[in-house]
Amino acid sequence: MRAAVLEEHGEPLTIKDVDAPDPDPTGAVVEVEACGVCRSDWHGWQGDWEWLNLETQPGQILGHEPAGHVVAVGDEVEGVDEGDHVAIPFNLGDGACPRCQRGHSNICENVMPLGFVEQAQGAFAEQVHVPVADHNLVHLPDGVSSVDMAGLGCRFMTSFHALAHRADVSAGDWVSIHGCGGIGLSAVHIADALGANVVAVDLTDDKLERATDLGAVETVNADNVDDVPGEIKGITDGGANVSMDALGIATTCQNSVFSLDAHGQHIQVGLTTQDEQGMVSLPTDAMVMQEIEFIGSLGMPPTRYDEIFRMVSTGKLEPEKVVSETIGLEDVSDKLAAMTDYETVGIPVIDEF
Template structure:
């Protein structure tokens, strides 16, 4: 099959032919119909993820059609349209049994621990635990856009933040994760403040549902938010993953507010200073969001089918697998607006 192959970290990947995957006994093989190009893929290409063994095929947010089924799979058949969470669970460890498959003790992640979806086909293990059925009205591109950024943001806003109508929410960083979080929080009736250093991305944030736009280059962002909200936001999300956005997010909170870290902290940014005196004095909560369980997709799909969420609006451009050779190494330049979606192989 045709695939994008990374042979060494931080070197230009190549398009080549590799061996087709075989369905695991408990899994399936999907024909990839769409797969998102995500900054997490860039982190992997940089060598920030110790799970990646070279040579490697990236790609972790995808949707497709089942073309092969393992003999132990009970609930799926060839021809069905599906997607998967980017964290795939074992379903049997204590963490999974507690309902938290998104942080499974024995997780596998296509595109990180295993070869991923920047290819014509991809294997998915433990299909009965991890596959998510796609309604006919949800396109492959919409489904692929859910896999990492949108689903992680959905869990951040709904499960971790428990955002309610009328609350103030700040989103720091308006890339794919940030725009997803803005759309979700707005759909729940929150008053959303979007922060970015790009006016183009702030305009997209307004389209996604943000009611206040702040340029991070202009002044003290945390102080501006504290003043605008008369005491701070209820929930603040670092959707980028930097020392500055993490600190601004925490400093933006009102008493008993919640900071949610979604943007990955890696390299020189991985251990940011935290204003712990405020965490204590204001009784703040510091939370993470790392993907979403397959069973939790029902609530997300329901909001999509009801027209409350439209993830396809967040796709900035559609590219080919060949285009990804140039696009992947440049993900940290933040040139693009919205998500990049590979839909031609």
């Protein structure tokens, strides 16, 4: 099968023929019909996250936002059949550890991040193997396209879990979103659907225009103001109730915290780069004095995808609105390079392999 393979960090991926996967006894093989290209792929391509023991190695197939149809299943698989239309969460769980058993498989004790480790080769390929298929595969509703659902593997469901499960977003709350990449734009759309008033923050007007289309009631171009938190506090008459760092650099994290009102909640979704290496200084005294919460959020348990699907079925959520373009496998390296300077808008999706 054809796949885009990492051979050197920061260099174009190599399109080559590799062996197609076979399912292990509890696994399944999915023919990939669509796969988003995510900033997390960019992190892997850059060689980030050594501080998390997740530095990708040469020979890795990246790609962790796939949707497609099952083409083979292992002998022990019971709930998945050939032909099923599925999405695949990026944080694959074993289904057996205490966290998985408590419904928190997104932080499985033995998590295998799809597309970042050798034992979980990714979906920038014609086919992808999914271990523990009964636990990890998510059946898609009838009538949806793989392209429209590709972002569910990471960015859309990550934003949903952060806002709907981890934070306490109520109707009429002010929610500020710092960084309008794929996660940020998904978060704008989801927060709007949850009844919040959204302030979107970014450095480029085209992304802010997209955020407005997705439900932001106010935008802040951080390149044009001296004090982003001050702008947000002025818009919200005191500060946001909930704020998200959807990018993962020190500036957006700190701006998010400083933009909150008392009893506000900061949600950290973006992971850091080589500049921060996982460490960002915070105004801890101010957080204590104002009783501000700092909340981490990773992915989403596959058992809760039905919440998204119910909102999709009634038109309250439209994940396809965050998809910006479809591309071929040969175009992936160009999209990763464009992410270095934040030049992509929305979610590019591979649909030609």
